[in-house]
Amino acid sequence: MANLKEIRGRITSISSTMQITSAMKMVAAAKLKKAQDAIVMLRPYSEKLTELIENVSANADPEQVATYTVQREVKNVLYIVITSNRGLAGAFNSSVVKELNLQLKKTTQSYEILTVGKKVYDAVWKNTKVYDNQSAIFDHLSFDKVAGFTAQVMKDYTEGKFDQVFVIYNKFINAATQQVITEQVLPIAMPEVTSTAAVDYIFEPSAKEILENLIPKSIKTQVYKAVLDSVAAEHGARMTAMHKATDNAGALKNDLVITYNKARQAAITNEILEIVSGAEALKGN
Structure with missing residues (x-):
């Protein structure tokens, strides 16, 4: 003895x-409230934006929406992978890295990775080609910062550098639950036209001009929503992990x-x- x-x-x-651990739990709980409010407020905006695209595209010439929707032979893929810059959040970061590895095992195409978060960058930079590292955006997170690197991804997509773009992140369900999601960002899947969407609108400006503005904004919003989801999920995961550690x-x-x-x-x-x-x-x- x-x-x-x-x-x-x-x-x-x-x-x-x-x-x-008790102090970290309280800090995470305080940050979670702010992050949760941010993602909850963004989701209705994202849904409404999708609805607008559906309504406009229902009355537009298919060629007008082809820039980001055309399906082509997939030779190069970009993965936007979102984790956190810090640990002590249970399996929050490792689950995303695990999902990325599963996706890479399934793909036979050439690929690059855009890392958002130091944890995923540290996990992949030695073995894979890193397209860009945007871990610094968490210092002062804003839509403009996310839209900035998303715009570059969209530019490279239109120039043919990538044929598909995916985002991998933790979706916030509640404080104790996060779900790892893999979403296709490009090419975007246009919403199915419903009977309510197919209304004969008079557009001002033209449907083409509206779609040229709405679709890029929708893509940027989708990536920004993924980042906000990940931030809220991180604080929830850390709060839960610190609660268990304290117990x-x-x-x-x-x-x-x-x-x-x-x-x-x-x-x-x-x-x-x-x-x-x-x-x-x-x-x-």
Whole structure:
């Protein structure tokens, strides 16, 4: 059995760890509220944007929407992979890297990776071709920053550098649940025209001009939504991981306290026995 000093040291160390994990849990919970509000507010905008594209494309010439929708032979693929810059979030980052590896095993085409987050960059830069690293956007996240690198991806797509673009990220479900998603960004799949969408509108400006503005904005919004989803999922995953870590540390501390009390009781008993034995020996003399 470990001596009392060693056990006391371990109890002190675990108590300090509990304070850290508890504080990290509270910080993550505070950040989660803000990140959750951001993604919840963006989703209706994204859905409405898709609805507008559906309504306009239903009345437009198919050639007017072909820039980002044409299906061509797939020779080069780009994966936009989103993780976090920090760890201590359970399987949040590793699950995305695992999904990326599964996608790469299935593809037979040439591919490049655009990393958003230091964790995925550290995992892939040695073995795969990194198209770009955008980990710094998390320092001051904004739509303009995400739209900036997305616009470059769209430009390379139209020039034929890539034939398909996918985004891999953690979708925020709730504070305790994240779902790894692989979405196709380019070419975009135009929404099916429904009976309600096929209305004879009079467009001003023309349907072509509207689509030329809406479709690029929709692509940028899709990537930005993926980033916001990932941010909210990260804080949820970290809050859950730190909650479990705090609980586990508490359970370990309780076990050590019991062990310490048993060791202390055994030490006191031994001391009493030694005193009694000494007293008996003196009486014999």
